[in-house]
Amino acid sequence: MAVIDSRGRLHGKIGNVVYRTVGDMKIVQARPARVRQTLSTKESALEFGLISNCGRILRNLYSSFSSYSDGRLLNRMNVSLLKSLKDTEKKRGERDLHDGNPKHLQGLQFNINSPLTEVLAVRPQCSLTDGGMRVQVPSFNVSEDLQLPKHTKNAVLRLMVAAISFREGYYEYLDYMDIPLQYGKVIPEQEWLSEIVLPKGCIVLVSASIHCFGIKGIDGEPLSLNGKEFCPAEIIGAYNIKEDEAGATGEMEDDITDEPLQKKTFYTRHRLINYRGEEILKEIARKRKRDKKYQAQLARKKTEKTGGEFSTDGMTIPIAEKVFYKRE
Template sequence: MAIVKNNHISGTIGPIVHKTWRNKQVLQSQPDKPKQTEATKQSADVFGKSSSLACLIRDNLYGCFVFYDPEMINRFNTPVMDVMNHCFDKETKSFTFERDSFVRLNGFEFNAQSLLVNSLFVHPLVNLENNKLTLHIPEIDIQTQLKFPVGATHCIIKVAFCLYGMEEGMDTAVNHKTQEISKAQGIVSATEFSITVPEGTLAVVGLGLQYYSKSEGMNTLINNKTFEPAAICAALINPGTFLKENLGEDAEKWQHKDKLKLKIKGQKAKKGTGLKKQTAKIEKEPTALETKLNIARNLKKLGISFTDIAASTGLTIKEIENL
């Protein structure tokens, strides 16, 4: 549609665009609409699902953190998208995931201005076996392994589990927290949290520290936009087929996210094949050294100096350079 204003035509008539430039009438042809190829459509679809999945994980892990740095969302979208692209088969237009497909999320820090590894100096261990996921937090020596910021007198370790049934596009979140920890304590006993993880599910475990000052029955939160230590401990897939009927009593706790349904390779041909199961024995959990290396890789991506990474992980500068 075009209109006449001050003796000049403005707008579109057929394939011609009419506009005014320096008080002169200008005509030009409309630009061709870009044609989307099948490949670009696939890329756009994977991009959309990747962004939605990253958002789902972040939202479900808010039980362990609230504040995050301004670049966190983009930083987190990148590894999720890398995994999704790597696991997508362009020929079958489906995904193939294995137990450790999302391992690159391990050690991801939600606030680059206050790293969890600089506040908590023990390594939580995650184990997934027989549909049971366990997070083990080792014994903590308060004086040397849990750093309290200025003004803080108490701390709570917050844990969040995000579960995502890929094929059905269903998810749920489970939150836990430790008993109150006082700065004056000597040793905090080891703690474990366990949940059931159905087959065909991606499980992401997040851990954060909430500090506060306690005085005369009043709690004052210390955490803020620049101080919120929280990170992902592990991201694992429990191989198999996700079936709603296997959720039992917990079914009502799961939500449907239709846009997050993923076509898993092999599902259409034969029900029950599910996510790829390992033919060999289940891999052992990462060693302490492997965990340190993985954390160092993430810190290196954040641009943290090699000296600070070495101080946080105990690795040598040379080991960090070789990552």
């Protein structure tokens, strides 16, 4: 039903015709015909929903700097997660991110306006060791090899290790280390060996980010200068820890460099909220079962018209041909 407002404009639909108004423009359009989607299309849409769901959780995990993203982080993260999911021998509907290869997340920039690759001239390198995680940062000059915003009083390069398990429903921040940065100083080569317990069956992510601070506020705390125009952060390492690859416990070793470093280890698990991965995989299985019944019905109707036989669940059932009688 369509209605006419006080200005004489039509709103609503009559049959297949829809009347609507966008600004000062009056639009009349026909409703599209109903299209039956194939099973493959439905499965792809559901799997992309799984990716989007996992991406939202990862952005919450890195909320300290993903909140200052350039607005296109959602697309970049979904592309990387989709590549990770497909990099496995398992078929669609039987896989999640733990089956894929998280290496495709490595190099993900959280803010394209200030990528870490352009802000910092050197590249942090991380590697998985038998006892935990190792991150190496080459020597660099803060004044020459680092781009900082104006009014920066002090800054830190933060290295952080986090783990997430979609199957068990939690994520946690395992360890981090801050490297103080000051103008005019040369930061010697850093090697951070974090001897942490890598949870079994988790995806471990290592990030590097730069946090800048200006003058102190009324509470005495320095004000953050990070924002949508400047917030360099990158995932520099991504690993899938299998059940038999978990690291051993150990004490953190002191760095061999002379540069003072702030370090802290903390284990606090956060429960995943609204993770729908298992639900989506079950929905794909239901749609496959429903489509199988639908295809069997089509095959039966076709054979009933033409005569012959059709198969269902491995059994072949003959169909008697129709006999037409001619009137005398």
